[in-house]
Every structure is written in C-alpha cells, then in structure tokens.
Amino acid sequence: MDPFEKRIEQTLEAVMQWEILWTDSPKGFRAHDSGPVSMAIYAKAGSVSYCSHEAGVCVSYKVSGYRNWEGTRSSILEDDRSDKESLISFVGGDAGEAPISGNAAHTLGPGGLSGVPAASSGILWATKIMLRSRAEVVREYRQMHPRELEALRKWLIGPRPDRGDASGITIACFAATDPMVYYYVEQPADPLIMSVFWNRESEEWSVAGSLQRSQNPARFSRLHSIIASIACSGSGRK
Numbered sequence: 001m002d003p004f005e006k007r008i009e010q011t012l013e014a015v016m017q018w019e020i021l022w023t024d025s026p027k028g029f030r031a032h033d034s035g036p037v038s039m040a041i042y043a044k045a046g047s048v049s050y051c052s053h054e055a056g057v058c059v060s061y062k063v064s065g066y067r068n069w070e071g072t073r074s075s076i077l078e079d080d081r082s083d084k085e086s087l088i089s090f091v092g093g094d095a096g097e098a099p100i101s102g103n104a105a106h107t108l109g110p111g112g113l114s115g116v117p118a119a120s121s122g123i124l125w126a127t128k129i130m131l132r133s134r135a136e137v138v139r140e141y142r143q144m145h146p147r148e149l150e151a152l153r154k155w156l157i158g159p160r161p162d163r164g165d166a167s168g169i170t171i172a173c174f175a176a177t178d179p180m181v182y183y184y185v186e187q188p189a190d191p192l193i194m195s196v197f198w199n200r201e202s203e204e205w206s207v208a209g210s211l212q213r214s215q216n217p218a219r220f221s222r223l224h225s226i227i228a229s230i231a232c233s234g235s236g237r238k
Contacts (some may be wrong), residue, residue: 005125008043012050013129014177015061015069021137022182022226028076030056034136036128040083042091044122051087053077058090066201069179084126141230144173148198149232152181155205173232180208184227190214193223 019025032054039052046064051057059074079086132140146152149171156169168186185192195208213220 004043005041005123005127008041008048009127009129011069011177012041012048012061013131014175015179016129016131017137017140018175018178020131020134021141021230023134023222026057026059026071026074028057028074030054031134032131034130034132036130038083038126038128040087040124040126042087042122042124047072049087049091051077051083051090053083053086058086060091066199066206067179067197068177068200071179084124087124138229141173141175144175144230144232146174146176146232148174148176152196152205156183170227170231172227173230182223182227184224191220191224193220193227 016025019029020031025031037052037054039050039055042049046062047060048063048069049058049060056077057074058077060072062070062072075090077086081089152171156171169183170186171183172181174181180195180197182193182195185194190212192213193211195210196205197208198204199206211220211223
C-alpha cells in the first residue's frame with residue numbers, strides 16, 4: 001500500500017474509534033462488532049472524505065489548519081451504488097481543489113475516475129478499515145498514558161474563569177489523533193465538562209466548548225460517565 005494512503009487510513013480509523021468511544025458518530029452510522037468495514041476514501045489538500053455502505057454514512061473531515069480532523073458534514077447512505085460511486089457524488093464540487101502529494105491507482109478529476117492525476121484532483125481508493133467494538137475501545141483507552149497529559153495538567157492549574165476551577169478535575173485519557181479531549185470540573189454549584197484541543201497553529205491548548213449539568217443533564221451524565229471510565233487523573237478511574 002502507498003505510504004500516504006496507509007497514513008490516512010490509520011488516522012481515519014483512530015478518529016472513527018474516538019467517535020465510537022464518545023458515542024459521537026455521524027447520524028446514521030451503524031456500529032459493528034470488531035471487524036473490517038469496507039469503504040471508499042477521497043483525500044485532497046485539506047480534507048478527507050469517505051463513504052461506506054456497511055457503515056451507512058458518508059463523512060467529510062477538515063484536516064488542515066489549527067484543528068485536528070474536524071468533522072464538517074455527513075449524510076446517511078442508502079443508495080445501491082458502489083462506495084466509490086457514492087463518494088464521487090458526495091464530494092461533488094469539492095473535488096476541484098489543489099492535489100495532494102502521493103501516488104495512487106485512481107484519482108478523481110473531470111469526468112470521474114482517471115488513472116492520470118489532473119491539476120485539480122485528489123486521490124480516491126477503496127479499502128477496508130478495521131474497527132473495534134466500543135467495549136474494546138474503552139479497554140484500549142484505559143491503558144493509554146498520553147505523553148501530553150502533564151502539559152495539559154499544567155495548563156489547567158489554578159482558577160480559570162473560562163473553564164472552571166482546575167483544582168478538582170478529571171481528565172479522560174486521549175490519543176494524539178483525537179479531535180478533542182474531555183475533562184470534568186467539580187464545582188459546588190454546577191459541575192462542568194470541558195472539551196479542549198491542541199491548536200496546531202498557536203501550539204497551545206484551546207477551549208472547544210463547555211457544558212454545565214443544568215444545561216443538558218442527559219448529555220452531561222453520558223459524558224461524565226465516559227470520562228470516569230477512562231480517567232487519566234482524579235478519583236474517577238475505575
């Protein structure tokens with residue numbers, strides 16, 4: 001396999017597992033037991049997209065800029081075409097940007113598939129991604145020891161008006177490929193769950209969002225339960 005394609009597949013697999021872990025897969029995604037999932041992938045400068053009838057969805061991610069693999073759009077896949085044909089339709093006009101480096105058997109340009117890269121083409125190929133069950137993903141995250149953890153802890157030291165008092169936090173274990181990192185902040189009045197990401201442009205942690213229990217008790221409870229089950233710090237480790 002081409003090294004570029006392999007790198008894309010490995011990262012996409014990790015991001016899809018993160019979505020399964022946090023029950024944050026795109027609408028219509030069909031979870032499977034452990035095993036390979038067939039799909040077509042289209043990669044170009046700045047984005048990666050896939051369509052999979054087995055998974056039931058088409059999804060696009062932005063892979064450039066300050067965020068790490070940020071989901072931009074998705075759709076439920078219910079047609080009877082091949083994964084490649086559905087992906088060509090899904091990316092549509094998005095195929096008309098600068099090409100990316102790498103060699104592949106197929107490129108996507110004017111008129112559909114072509115064996116010769118055009119100036120406005122990306123790379124398209126069919127493959128299988130190995131996905132694990134959510135229970136297996138949870139076990140994997142429980143064993144992680146992120147090298148970035150200590151830097152994140154230091155960033156959270158002391159009172160922070162925009163993210164709560166960091167003296168009573170529980171950080172969920174995370175991988176370098178994860179789009180976001182979640183942590184729980186114990187507060188007397190209303191506990192808080194924060195999401196942060198590593199800003200690749202400023203090379204520092206940045207806040208992605210926050211959720212107080214009073215805002216959405218059901219979602220808060222779900223996220224808190226996941227954080228506690230894969231905690232890297234605090235008393236919530238199980």
